[in-house]
Amino acid sequence: MKFRKLIFANLFRKKTRTALTVGSFAVALFLFGLLAVVRGAFSQVLGIPGADRLVVTNRVSPIPIQPLPYAYRDRILNINGVKEATSILASPAYYQEDRVYFAQVAIDVENHRSLYPEFIVPEEQWQAFLADRQGCIVGEALARRFGWKVGDRVPVKGGLTRFRPLEYNIRGIYRGDRPEHDTSLFWYQRKLLEEMVPGFKGSAGWFIVRVKDPDRAAEVAKAIDQEFANSPRETRTDTENEFGASMAKQMGNIEFLMLSVGGVVFLTLLLVTGNTMAIAVRERVGELAILKAMGFSDRLVLLLVLTESVAIAALGGALGLVLAKLYTLRGDPTGGILRAFYLPNAAIVAGFALALLVGLLAGLLPALSAMRLRVVQAMRRV
Amino acid sequence: MVRVDGTGDGRGLIRVRGLDKKYHRGSEEIDVLQGLNLDVEQGEFVAFMGPSGSGKTTLLNLLGGLDVPSDGTITVAGDEITHMSRRELSAWRARHVGFVFQMYNLIPVLTAYQNVEMPLLLTHLSGKERRKHVEVALELVGLADRLHHLPRQLSGGQEQRVAIARAIVSDPSFLLCDEPTGDLDRRSADEIMDLIHRLVREFGKTVLLVTHDPQVARRADALLHLEKGVLVEAAGRSGAA
Numbered sequence: 290m291k292f293r294k295l296i297f298a299n300l301f302r303k304k305t306r307t308a309l310t311v312g313s314f315a316v317a318l319f320l321f322g323l324l325a326v327v328r329g330a331f332s333q334v335l336g337i338p339g340a341d342r343l344v345v346t347n348r349v350s351p352i353p354i355q356p357l358p359y360a361y362r363d364r365i366l367n368i369n370g371v372k373e374a375t376s377i378l379a380s381p382a383y384y385q386e387d388r389v390y391f392a393q394v395a396i397d398v399e400n401h402r403s404l405y406p407e408f409i410v411p412e413e414q415w416q417a418f419l420a421d422r423q424g425c426i427v428g429e430a431l432a433r434r435f436g437w438k439v440g441d442r443v444p445v446k447g448g449l450t451r452f453r454p455l456e457y458n459i460r461g462i463y464r465g466d467r468p469e470h471d472t473s474l475f476w477y478q479r480k481l482l483e484e485m486v487p488g489f490k491g492s493a494g495w496f497i498v499r500v501k502d503p504d505r506a507a508e509v510a511k512a513i514d515q516e517f518a519n520s521p522r523e524t525r526t527d528t529e530n531e532f533g534a535s536m537a538k539q540m541g542n543i544e545f546l547m548l549s550v551g552g553v554v555f556l557t558l559l560l561v562t563g564n565t566m567a568i569a570v571r572e573r574v575g576e577l578a579i580l581k582a583m584g585f586s587d588r589l590v591l592l593l594v595l596t597e598s599v600a601i602a603a604l605g606g607a608l609g610l611v612l613a614k615l616y617t618l619r620g621d622p623t624g625g626i627l628r629a630f631y632l633p634n635a636a637i638v639a640g641f642a643l644a645l646l647v648g649l650l651a652g653l654l655p656a657l658s659a660m661r662l663r664v665v666q667a668m669r670r671v
Numbered sequence: 672m673v674r675v676d677g678t679g680d681g682r683g684l685i686r687v688r689g690l691d692k693k694y695h696r697g698s699e700e701i702d703v704l705q706g707l708n709l710d711v712e713q714g715e716f717v718a719f720m721g722p723s724g725s726g727k728t729t730l731l732n733l734l735g736g737l738d739v740p741s742d743g744t745i746t747v748a749g750d751e752i753t754h755m756s757r758r759e760l761s762a763w764r765a766r767h768v769g770f771v772f773q774m775y776n777l778i779p780v781l782t783a784y785q786n787v788e789m790p791l792l793l794t795h796l797s798g799k800e801r802r803k804h805v806e807v808a809l810e811l812v813g814l815a816d817r818l819h820h821l822p823r824q825l826s827g828g829q830e831q832r833v834a835i836a837r838a839i840v841s842d843p844s845f846l847l848c849d850e851p852t853g854d855l856d857r858r859s860a861d862e863i864m865d866l867i868h869r870l871v872r873e874f875g876k877t878v879l880l881v882t883h884d885p886q887v888a889r890r891a892d893a894l895l896h897l898e899k900g901v902l903v904e905a906a907g908r909s910g911a912a
Contacts, residue, residue, distance in 0.1 A: 295781065
């Protein structure tokens with residue numbers, strides 16, 4: 290583009306001002322990225338695939354604080370329409386210091402892989418895990434976060450075994466077959482948990498159930514809840530998506546929160562950038578008049594000012610989104626609340642488009658005033 | 672030959688007929704130019720003098736298509752510009768007019784080279800062709816060794832020479848110079864006038880220049896006075912009819 294020298298020269302004539310405006314965009318888009326991650330974590334990833342998977346939790350507490358009897362598993366398997374079931378008991382765990390936490394999950398080694406085929410573990414690693422009671426398998430995001438590799442021996446203080454730190458042998462690293470799959474978990478054998486904390490013997494956090502026919506999932510869910518109705522531990526059975534949504538609901542209206550925070554941030558950004566561009570145009574009235582005297586059309590002057598504004602937005606937006614992406618690569622910092630801490634490409638594209646739109650809107654009024662500038666009047670002001 | 676009586680044959684470069692310009696200040700109407708006629712031929716060098724507020728700059732603005740008259744016509748190289756739209760006037764200015772202002776009006780964040788290149792960005796010339804034109808223009812004004820200097824790194828005279836290079840780089844039909852030496856010392860002013868004179872003599876440029884300085888005005892082929900909104904030829908000048 291022929292005018293790039295002019296645009297860049299104008300962009301960087303007030304370096305501090307440009308840097309601060311670009312920085313505003315970067316911060317806003319970083320925040321946008323994180324909000325998108327949180328939203329995604331609640332509304333999408335908690336409801337990971339499987340229309341044929343149900344989640345059975347304690348009716349009193351859908352967030353699995355109150356465990357269910359492990360013996361429910363056999364009764365669930367006997368219900369018509371159920372294909373298989375596995376138990377999960379999740380808890381926060383800490384590595385090295387108490388602030389560095391992640392989600393530790395006790396799994397049924399017999400059928401966990403068959404319930405979660407989207408998580409891929411090399412066969413030899415899985416066999417090594419089965420053969421070692423103190424073995425564990427970690428997600429690749431978690432391994433990346435702590436720099437772990439297969440063969441490492443890592444000291445972990447589990448939430449359920451917090452008074453008895455234990456060293457685990459990393460026997461394998463799993464990955465998801467799609468980027469949004471949660472690879473921030475730490476799997477260990479349920480039998481080890483029972484040995485370490487006898488109080489949890491015979492308990493399960495929740496059950497994951499695969500139904501034979503996804504179309505009958507609602508019917509099977511109802512049958513499971515009926516099976517345990519009027520028992521001391523009644524159940525609530527949802528599809529995985531519903532389960533994820535109910536958890537999200539308890540954490541507040543994430544969507545509303547996102548829109549409110551995001552809206553305020555972007556409105557502020559609009560005002561900040563609009564003001565910056567208005568000042569920039571006011572300072573350059575004489576120069577714009579000269580350009581027009583040379584033959585630059587009103588429309589071209591409008592485009593030049595708009596391009597500056599959009600360039601600032603693009604620069605800041607890209608910076609913020611790159612930082613957000615890099616931040617998410619470190620994995621879930623919440624210790625399991627936001628298990629799939631992932632910034633999807635769609636959110637990056639949406640964020641960048643939003644930044645460009647704000648840049649365009651912010652530049653519009655100053656650009657229009659530059660466009661309407663009359664050379665003769667402007668020259669008198671200089 | 673310059674004429675101010677409206678008797679020119681219309682074959683000149685610039686033909687002005689019955690030009691009026693009125694301004695309104697509140698309810699008051701101010702007649703700046705009244706029924707002004709002017710004929711300028713290709714390659715002429717015309718200076719305008721007159722007291723402050725006599726309408727010299729207004730006339731230049733009208734001739735350069737920066738302002739529109741209240742009445743009358745301006746025809747340049749066969750194009751009547753008084754009825755052109757703002758967009759058409761922009762395109763016309765890019766092709767036909769080179770401006771030189773008292774305060775140089777260079778873009779401070781661009782180098783001398785980049786400032787001179789500006790008008791060429793409106794043409795279809797390639798980057799290579801633009802470079803050639805810019806280098807020729809800057810060499811012509813004696814600043815071939817200052818290509819990459821910013822305006823603040825140049826003296827006032829050098830800045831004005833860059834402004835002249837910018838005005839001529841696209842080879843316009845005529846140059847409009849508004850007090851080009853008004854902000855310069857005598858020596859620099861003489862150098863600038865030598866340069867403008869050379870553009871007229873060697874390159875056949877048509878120059879219309881506004882000045883308060885009689886020494887500068889004397890370098891022109893014709894000297895016209897603006898008095899009460901009307902052009903009158905200076906006594907004893909041979910150029911004006």
